[in-house]
Amino acid sequence: MPLRIIEEKCTACGLCVRACPYDGIAVVDKLARFTEQCNVCGACVAACEFEAIAVEVTHTADVDPTAYSGVWALAEHADGALRKSTLELLGEGRRLADALGVPLSGALVGSGVEPLAQAMIAHGADTVYLVDDPLLASYRTGPYTDVLCGLINTHKPEIVLVSATPQGRDLAPRVAARLGAGLTADCTGLHINDDRLLVQTRPAFGGNLMAQIVCRTARPQIATVRPNVMKPAPRHDARTGQVHRTPVHLDERTVATKIIEVIREQGDGGANLADAQIVVSGGRGLGVPENFALIRELAHVLGGAVGASRATVDAGWIPAYHQVGQTGRTVQPKLYIAVGISGAVQHLVGMQSSETIIAINKDPHAPIFDVATYGVVGDLFEIVPKLIEHLKNRG
Amino acid sequence: MNIVVCIKQVPDTTEVRVDPETNALVREGVKSITNPFDENAIEAALQLREQHGGKVTVITMGPGQAESALRDAIAMGADEAILISDAAFRGSDTLATSYVLAQAVRKIGAFDLILCGKQAIDGDTAQVGPGLAERLGIPQVTFAIELSVENGKLRARRVLESGFEVVEVKPPALVTVVKQINEPRYPGMKGVLRARKAPIVRWDAAAIGTDPRFAGFDGSPTWVVRVFPPERRAKGERIQADAETAAKRLAEVIEGMHLSP
Numbered sequence: 001m002p003l004r005i006i007e008e009k010c011t012a013c014g015l016c017v018r019a020c021p022y023d024g025i026a027v028v029d030k031l032a033r034f035t036e037q038c039n040v041c042g043a044c045v046a047a048c049e050f051e052a053i054a055v056e057v058t059h060t061a062d063v064d065p066t067a068y069s070g071v072w073a074l075a076e077h078a079d080g081a082l083r084k085s086t087l088e089l090l091g092e093g094r095r096l097a098d099a100l101g102v103p104l105s106g107a108l109v110g111s112g113v114e115p116l117a118q119a120m121i122a123h124g125a126d127t128v129y130l131v132d133d134p135l136l137a138s139y140r141t142g143p144y145t146d147v148l149c150g151l152i153n154t155h156k157p158e159i160v161l162v163s164a165t166p167q168g169r170d171l172a173p174r175v176a177a178r179l180g181a182g183l184t185a186d187c188t189g190l191h192i193n194d195d196r197l198l199v200q201t202r203p204a205f206g207g208n209l210m211a212q213i214v215c216r217t218a219r220p221q222i223a224t225v226r227p228n229v230m231k232p233a234p235r236h237d238a239r240t241g242q243v244h245r246t247p248v249h250l251d252e253r254t255v256a257t258k259i260i261e262v263i264r265e266q267g268d269g270g271a272n273l274a275d276a277q278i279v280v281s282g283g284r285g286l287g288v289p290e291n292f293a294l295i296r297e298l299a300h301v302l303g304g305a306v307g308a309s310r311a312t313v314d315a316g317w318i319p320a321y322h323q324v325g326q327t328g329r330t331v332q333p334k335l336y337i338a339v340g341i342s343g344a345v346q347h348l349v350g351m352q353s354s355e356t357i358i359a360i361n362k363d364p365h366a367p368i369f370d371v372a373t374y375g376v377v378g379d380l381f382e383i384v385p386k387l388i389e390h391l392k393n394r395g
Numbered sequence: 396m397n398i399v400v401c402i403k404q405v406p407d408t409t410e411v412r413v414d415p416e417t418n419a420l421v422r423e424g425v426k427s428i429t430n431p432f433d434e435n436a437i438e439a440a441l442q443l444r445e446q447h448g449g450k451v452t453v454i455t456m457g458p459g460q461a462e463s464a465l466r467d468a469i470a471m472g473a474d475e476a477i478l479i480s481d482a483a484f485r486g487s488d489t490l491a492t493s494y495v496l497a498q499a500v501r502k503i504g505a506f507d508l509i510l511c512g513k514q515a516i517d518g519d520t521a522q523v524g525p526g527l528a529e530r531l532g533i534p535q536v537t538f539a540i541e542l543s544v545e546n547g548k549l550r551a552r553r554v555l556e557s558g559f560e561v562v563e564v565k566p567p568a569l570v571t572v573v574k575q576i577n578e579p580r581y582p583g584m585k586g587v588l589r590a591r592k593a594p595i596v597r598w599d600a601a602a603i604g605t606d607p608r609f610a611g612f613d614g615s616p617t618w619v620v621r622v623f624p625p626e627r628r629a630k631g632e633r634i635q636a637d638a639e640t641a642a643k644r645l646a647e648v649i650e651g652m653h654l655s656p
Contacts, residue, residue, distance in 0.1 A: 046532045059608050060616045078557070141525075141535055165556045170537045173525035177493055182616030185520035203625065205517050206408035209420060211619050218616030256534035258563045260550070265558040274557065278654060302649070320554070320575055326519065327574070334654055344409065352628060356652065358645060373631040374648055376641045386642035394650055 002040055002056045005032050009052035019047030021146055021248035041150035042178045046142070047254055057180055060218045068158040068219040071097040072129075074148070074171075075108045075120060076163050082119050084232055084275050085163035089225055091233035092190055093161050094124040099192040105129060105157065109147050111137035114243070121241035123233040128243050129155065135250040139167050140257040143250050145174045151246065152179065157220050159198050161190075164224035172224045182215030183222045188229045198223065207326050207349030228275070228332040229353060265321055271305040273322060278304030279333045281324055281351070282312060285340020285361060285380060289317035294384050295339060301391050307331065307351070309341045325350035340380050343368025360384065396449035396544070397506045398440045400473070401496060401527070402433035404457055404464040405517040413624040429464045432512025434471075434579035435572045439542055440510050441472045442577065447544055450474045452503060456484060456495050462595050470582035470590035477503075481600040483611050489518070491614035493526030498603040500531060508549065509569040513538055521571070528569035536562055537571045 012030045024038030032044075032052070045053045073089035075082055090106070097104035106120035106128040117128040131147045148171065152160065162168040164186045176183035189201030193214070198221045200213045215221045273279065280302065282295040292306075299306045307329075308322040324331055326346040336354035341347060343359070343366055351357070352371050359372035360380045369375040376383060407426045414421050429437075440451045453468040455461050456479040465476035479499045487495065500509065509528070514521035521537070528535035540559070541552035550563045554573055582590070600610065608614060634641050 057609070060614070083556075145529075166538050166554060167556065169521050170525060170535070173489070173520075173522035174529045174535065176522070177490060177526035177529040180490070180616070183489065183520075183522060184617055185518075185522055199620070202519075204519055204622075205406070205411050205420060206519070207625065208408060208411050208413055209622050210625050212621040212623075213617050213619050215616045216618065256564050256568075257536070259560055260563055261561040263559040263561075272557075302654075314574070320573075327514070327516075335649065335652060346409065349625075352625075356648075357628075357631070358648070369631075369633070371628045371631075373628075374634060374645065375631055376634045376645065378638055378641055382638035383642050383645075386639055387645050390642055390646035391649065394646060 002058065003034065003038070003045065004054045004056060005034070006052045006054055007031060009050045011050055011052070013050075015047045015049060015254075016044035016053065018251045019043045019254040021143075021250050022150060039150040040153045041146045043146035043254070060180065063217045063219055065158070065217055065219050068156045070102045070105055070155070070157040071100065071159045072105050072107050072157040072161065072220075073120075073125065074160060074162045074168070075106055075116060076165060076167055077110060077113060077116055080115075082116055082123075083163065083165070085165060085225075085227035087123055087232035088227065088230040089161045089163060090120065090123045090125060092225065092230045094233060096159060096190060096192055096198065100158075100196060102158070103127060107148065107151055107160075109136055109144060111135070117243045122235045122237050122239050124239070126241050128241065130243055130245045131248055132245065133248050133250055135252060135255065138259055138262075139171075140255055140259070141170055141174060142254070142256050144171055145178065147248060148175050149178050152220060160220045160222045162222065162224045164226045168224050172222055176222050179220070180218060181220055181222050182218045183224070184213045184215070185224050186226045187223045188226050190223060190225070197221070202226075203326070203349055207345045226330055228330045271299075271303065273305040273307060273329060273331065276305035276331065277333050278302045278335045279307045279324070279331050279351070279354070280304055280337045280339065281307030281309065281341060282318070282339050283309035283341030284311045284315075285342075286312070286317075289315070292318055294380075298337065298339075298384055298388055301388055302335075304333070304335070309347050338368050338372070339384060341368055342366045343371065396443055396447045396508060398443060398449060398451045398508045398510060399500060399503060399506050400433070400436050400440045400451060400453045400468070400510045401523070402437065402453055402455045402464055402468060402512070403430045403515045404428070404455065404461040405430045405515055408516045415624065418623050427460065427463070429467055430512050430515045432514060432516075432572065432574060434512075435574055435576050436510040436512045437468050437471055437473060438577045438579040439572055441580070443508070443542070443544065449507070452477065454479060454496070454499055454503075456480070456487070456492060456499070465595055466590040466593065467582070469593045470586040471580055472586060475596070476593065477596040477598060479598050479603065483600045483605070483607055486612035486615060487610060488615035488617045489520050489522035489526055490616060491610050493523050493530055494609045494614060495603070495605055496523065496527050497530035498605050499598060500527070502598065502603050507566040509533075509567075511569065511571045513571045513573050524569060524571040531569070534564040534568045535570070536564060536568060539570050539572045540575050542570060542572070542576065
């Protein structure tokens with residue numbers, strides 16, 4: 001049992017009982033004691049103010065990987081629907097699960113999200129592990145970490161996939177540190193090797209190098225997966241599966257994070273960049289911030305979204321929401337038009353999976369031309385307005 | 396306010412190239428810099444100290460040369476700098492790194508806030524900050540674009556997938572910051588001179604009491620098994636024409652794609 005009460009330090013204050021979502025600990029005879037329901041989620045350790053709960057960490061080399069089986073996809077949802085990135089996890093998860101010959105399961109955490117369990121099954125999950133509680137309505141690090149660790153310790157998946165969104169990148173490292181698991185960030189490729197290990201491919205050094213990473217013994221193997229790279233799983237409403245609901249009781253008093261305000265943002269014009277099929281992006285070649293109007297007009301005519309290079313965002317020409325690149329967003333549209341963008345590696349990393357890339361730049365040596373399907377060396381101030389005219393006339 | 400800032404010295408990845416023959420990084424002539432997001436973290440710490448008083452301690456886990464990054468931080472205005480260095484830490488992945496940093500922070504003692512950059516531009520994982528917060532049992536606030544202290548609580552605006560949220564946590568806590576949070580100050584002459592003479596505290600594995608099983612290679616569940624340069628796309632078509640002809644051709648290409656947004 002990895003958790004142990006240090007009797008001399010325990011004051012039987014009951015903070016651990018309050019923090020435990022699973023009735024896994026109780027105060028009996030003036031001492032905290034673990035019950036059979038404990039699934040080692042670790043919520044009590046964080047809650048104890050007397051450091052009276054010790055964690056016996058299993059060293060990586062002592063983990064028995066054969067005790068872990070199955071591939072999980074952690075759901076992320078908004079406005080009552082699964083995010084597209086979750087469908088990508090399910091699509092990828094299905095491939096990995098089939099390669100291993102194990103089930104694909106969804107982990108679904110939230111409030112009032114039971115209908116999404118069916119959606120996960122329709123997109124390929126064989127089982128969905130559901131934890132539904134009002135205190136889980138908005139993502140907060142503490143309760144989501146406790147719940148996910150509890151689920152993982154109970155059901156022991158060998159692989160857990162999480163989307164590399166702000167939420168996923170907040171949660172996954174906390175879970176990995178608590179479990180002593182190996183975590184690989186921002187994966188753009190996944191496959192199973194002959195040793196049944198997950199091989200995780202991901203960009204490093206700003207996208208200049210690709211690295212392949214394995215986690216030999218620690219379990220689960222956790223990967224955050226870059227959105228907009230993998231194919232989303234198709235939906236088959238006829239699919240059936242199991243929904244396994246774990247009851248929890250959470251206490252708001254033990255949640256460290258208070259959410260004061262939520263601000264929705266769509267950027268300042270154009271379609272939603274995250275899943276746009278057409279993106280028109282502007283770079284420093286635009287000269288002055290006012291010239292983003294050209295980009296917005298071209299995007300508008302095409303019904304596309306507006307993107308931006310890091311240089312223009314850094315210069316304050318356009319909000320960071322629009323930034324495409326290694327430290328911004330990855331997009332995978334059918335058409336990406338790069339206007340006045342030189343094409344530094346860090347930018348390419350964010351858009352080079354676009355189906356068709358059109359580049360307009362006056363510098364014939366701009367690296368953007370290395371990835372462009374159609375490259376035009378010329379003056380964007382002449383070409384783009386004419387292009388807009390032609391598109392308006394034809395359409 | 397007692398603030399600890401975790402920084403990392405990294406190669407300037409905007410300058411880094413891959414040798415096509417060896418598939419290895421060409422590091423010659425590439426400057427070592429303080430991770431840019433960590434400079435934002437130092438700046439955030441200095442601003443909080445200016446408003447609320449206190450002390451800013453900058454720490455880094457790295458080889459001996461990382462001392463120069465610490466000196467740069469002192470030049471900006473940090474009060475104290477600690478280099479956490481030991482051969483035993485070599486080969487640490489993010490799990491082992493957060494373990495070592497946690498041991499160092501425990502040795503520092505009481506603190507109100509730990510500040511980190513959102514990610515290092517070489518590893519690009521953004522994992523060490525949250526891992527460190529978990530080990531210390533403190534709340535974390537990631538991707539902060541604004542940070543303040545109000546009524547003894549830390550308040551931050553965080554960047555989300557489609558917008559922002561404003562959250563509040565009680566210190567002690569850990570915050571990771573994004574570039575847009577501030578403009579890191581340039582050190583003045585006084586700062587540079589002070590940094591040259593500043594004593595840099597050095598802690599090794601024995602000083603911070605790390606268990607060798609949880610640091611370095613041994614403490615790292617993830618291993619890099621292969622590196623290779625990214626795939627290149629197939630060569631495309633170069634449209635060589637005057638603006639009018641080029642625009643017409645592009646319009647043709649786009650229409651031919653039959654796209655619906």
